[in-house]
Amino acid sequence: MPAYVSVPLTNAPMPNIENLRKQAKLYLRWHREGYYPVAAQISRFLARYRDLPDREVLHADFKLSDAQQLVARKHGFENWSALMKGIAKMTASAPSRTSTPIIMAAEPQLFVSDMELACRFYVEKLGFKIEFFYGEPPFYAQVYRDGGRLNLRKVGGPVFDSAFRIKEHDALSATLTLDDAKPLFLEFQEANVTFHQMLRTEPWGARTFIVQDPDGNLICFAGSAS
Incomplete structure (x- = not known):
């Protein structure tokens, strides 16, 4: 099982808690709708789904707490609670700045x-x-x-x-x-x-x-x- 740390990339923009909640709900909805790309994400980041083919992942039990853990793992945290605490700590120590769109990557x-x-x-x-x-x-x-x-x-x-x-x-x-x-x-x-x-x-x-x-x-x- 891969190790997860509670320190995000220093150059990454500050995660927004409300957006993370929406992301978790979106993953939950995609799972319910049988959207195959989310199955690959689930099996990659959540250990109990790791050896299942995509079809079985989409038919397996998957709750909001699982979707929240998926979001946490993708951001480098062990679980949702650690993610929330990490964001709170970063928010408290981060300097204020105006909201500016940031292009993080390109996918040709x-x-x-x-x-x-x-x-x-x-x-x-x-x-x-x-x-x-x-x-x-x-x-x-x-x-x-x-x-x-x-x-x-x-x-x-x-x-x-x-x-x-x-x-x-x-x-x-x-x-x-x-x-x-x-x-x-x-x-x-x-x-x-x-x-x-x-x-x-x-x-x-x-x-x-x-x-x-x-x-x-x-x-x-x-x-x-x-």
């Missing part, structure tokens, strides 16, 4: 023609993990590695036609940033990943390489020159 959407093949590539070759599948058969999925997340959307037919790639040979589908690109490049090289561009230092100082997935999506990995 990639089109794929074969969901199973695409997921195998990202998991087995690039070291990602599956966050969730949706649909029977799955037509939507999310894969993640560390802070990088990619959404995969199944389409009928090829993702790119030959004319587009002739004209736009280097058109990227996503860029993932990291502190140092070289170790990951060497890892992918060991896994026999197909590179569209080998590791190089760009004129602006970044070190980049580009991977091509089975559908021709080009994923750039970029790190600092140092």
Whole structure:
């Protein structure tokens, strides 16, 4: 069972208690409605659901207290009570500031023609993990590695036609940033990943390489020159 700490990320915005309550109620409603993506969240963060397939998770007993614990675990706390105490402590010590929208992350959407093949590539070759599948058969999925997340959307037919790639040979589908690109490049090289561009230092100082997935999506990995 993973360890959970009561210290949130220092750069993250202050959680709002009322929004967290609403989030818990939303998870509860999604579970009752049989929404598959929430099943993946439940089995990932709550130990008693961990070995159950998504269908069984959605048919299992799931109360508001379970949904609150899910919210707490996702924010790095052991349980709802610890989350409430942590927020109260942060609120008391935090300086006042105006409410400003903060973009926390980006999740590029990639089109794929074969969901199973695409997921195998990202998991087995690039070291990602599956966050969730949706649909029977799955037509939507999310894969993640560390802070990088990619959404995969199944389409009928090829993702790119030959004319587009002739004209736009280097058109990227996503860029993932990291502190140092070289170790990951060497890892992918060991896994026999197909590179569209080998590791190089760009004129602006970044070190980049580009991977091509089975559908021709080009994923750039970029790190600092140092």
